[in-house]
Amino acid sequence: MNENIFKTICDFYGWKHASFSNIHSGLINNTWKVVNEDEVFILQKINTAVFKRPDFIDANLKLLSFYLKQHHPEYLFTSPVANNKAETLCCIEDGYYRSFYFIKNSFTIDVVQTAGQAFEAACQFGKFTALLNGLDASQLKITLPDFHNLSLRYLQFEDAVRLGNPVRIEEVKNDIVFIRSQKNIVEKFENFIHHPDAKQRVTHHDTKISNVLFSAENKGLCVIDLDTIMPGYFLSDVGDMMRTYICPVSEEEADLSKIVVRKDFMKSIQDGYLQGIGNVLSSFEKDNFFLSGEVLIYMQAIRFLADYINNDVYYGCKYPTHNLVRARNQIKLLREYQSAIK
Numbered sequence: 001m002n003e004n005i006f007k008t009i010c011d012f013y014g015w016k017h018a019s020f021s022n023i024h025s026g027l028i029n030n031t032w033k034v035v036n037e038d039e040v041f042i043l044q045k046i047n048t049a050v051f052k053r054p055d056f057i058d059a060n061l062k063l064l065s066f067y068l069k070q071h072h073p074e075y076l077f078t079s080p081v082a083n084n085k086a087e088t089l090c091c092i093e094d095g096y097y098r099s100f101y102f103i104k105n106s107f108t109i110d111v112v113q114t115a116g117q118a119f120e121a122a123c124q125f126g127k128f129t130a131l132l133n134g135l136d137a138s139q140l141k142i143t144l145p146d147f148h149n150l151s152l153r154y155l156q157f158e159d160a161v162r163l164g165n166p167v168r169i170e171e172v173k174n175d176i177v178f179i180r181s182q183k184n185i186v187e188k189f190e191n192f193i194h195h196p197d198a199k200q201r202v203t204h205h206d207t208k209i210s211n212v213l214f215s216a217e218n219k220g221l222c223v224i225d226l227d228t229i230m231p232g233y234f235l236s237d238v239g240d241m242m243r244t245y246i247c248p249v250s251e252e253e254a255d256l257s258k259i260v261v262r263k264d265f266m267k268s269i270q271d272g273y274l275q276g277i278g279n280v281l282s283s284f285e286k287d288n289f290f291l292s293g294e295v296l297i298y299m300q301a302i303r304f305l306a307d308y309i310n311n312d313v314y315y316g317c318k319y320p321t322h323n324l325v326r327a328r329n330q331i332k333l334l335r336e337y338q339s340a341i342k
Contacts, residue, residue, distance in 0.1 A: 001032065001045075005094050009043065010036075012090045013083050013099065029227075033102070040102035041081060045095050046227070054096040056141035057227050058089040063139060064132065064202070064229065072131045076213075076222040078103070106213045106221055112245045115264045119272035120220035121212040121245070125204055125237050126276025128223045132202035133280050137231035140202065144228060147205060148236045150189045150299050157306040164309035172324065175305055178331060185298045188291055193233060197284035203232030207240040234277070234285060239296030241269050246293075247333055251300070254325045259332045261340045266293075290341045297337055301330035 001020065010018050018036040020043065030045040046054045058080070065079040080088035081099045090097040112118050146152050161169060161176055169176070192198050204211070205228035213221040244250075246265045249258045270289060274281075304327035307314045317323050 001030075005092070008092050008094075009090055009097055012087075012092075012097075013081065034099065040104075041099045042102055043097060043099045045097050048095065051143055051227060053141070053143065054089060054091075056143050058098065060140050060143065060229050061226060062088065064135075064226070067132065067135045071134065075131055076103070078213075078222065078224050078226070103213055103221070105216050107216075108210050108213060108224075110210050111250075112209045112265070115262070115268040116218070117209065117214075118241070118245045118265045119268040120214065120218070121207070121209050122238075122241055122269045122272030123276035124212050124220040124223050125207050125241070126273040126278075128276075129201050129203060129234070129237070130277045130280050135202055137200050137202050140230055142230055144205075144230070147228065147230070148232065148296070148299065150186055150295055150302075153299050153302050153306075154183065154186050157302045160306040160309040164306075165311050168309050168311070172305060172309065172327075175324075175327060175331060179298075179302060179305060182298055182334070185294050189235075189295050192235065192288055192291060195284055197282040198233060198288075199282070199285075200231040200233060201280070203230060203234070203236050204228065205230060205232055205236050205240070207237045208244050234273075234281060235288075235292040235295050237292075238269065238273055238289065239292035239294075241273075242266065242290075242293030242337065243296045243300060243330075243333070245269060246337070251304075251326050251329050251333075253329055256328065256332045259329060259336060261333075261336045263340055266290075266340065293337050293341070294334070297330055297334045301327055301334060304330060 006018075006020055010016075015034070015036040018034055020032040020034045023031040023033055023042070029047050032043045034041040034043045046057065048054060051057060061080055065077060068075050068077045078100045081101060082088045088098060109117065112121070157179065204223060204226070206225060211223055211225040213224055215221050246261050246269070247259055248262065253259060274286070304315065304323050308321075308323035308327060312323055315323055315326070
């Protein structure tokens, strides 16, 4: 960010003696730490290639902030900072920016290292949805349409197999056979979302561990990075935690022998989420708790494989078979997860 842009942002917020430094965590938005006299802020530029309507994000955060202040003022909610005109979204020629107060004595982690961390994070995501259970989720704007729509992702996969790179289709024919053999997960997803006891609630949709603030005592404080807040099913939040917490290596790992499931982490996610969300879930939803992992892992395997077949048009890749490695990683994780929940 150049000095002229930063000056414009400072004028928007009324910062008189501010300086900034880069923060390199996060994959979507650009982030900086801003110090203005004795105040510290987190400044972000919204990635409009991913989020087409920054105003939708801003509207959602205002809605949540107002509701929580009215009903749960004790909750640590990271509301966007407003200027003296009550504006929270800084729109300039260079893009869309927003800022948050830096929470002192807090930290984030990038990799889940202990079952205790998994418990704390799951508890915070469950608590977040529980506190907002009285808010009509349909009031939220859709910031990423069909983000976790497994049925649509499967149709996109079949389109890729029909229309994609024929050389790559031949290369991955065994992977295609496996994905098709698991289509019953799509049917289970459809049965779940159309069941009368499955409810759409305020859902985070991006529950990686780095989206939880921890205290100096290693306890969860609150959830952050709220751009993907939308109406959704608990499957999305729990499934994303299952996908990203239970394996000791990430989706980037090419050595499939390292892809194993830590059952104690699965139990910690279950215990933490159910403690946080309290009595909000129906008996039907609790009975389908572990369907969440199947849905999200399968969906990510589908997306990586479809992108490889389509010549890597969506996900970035650092080497020619990167998305194929990711797809096979998730396929192996799905196999391990299914064995763990039998």
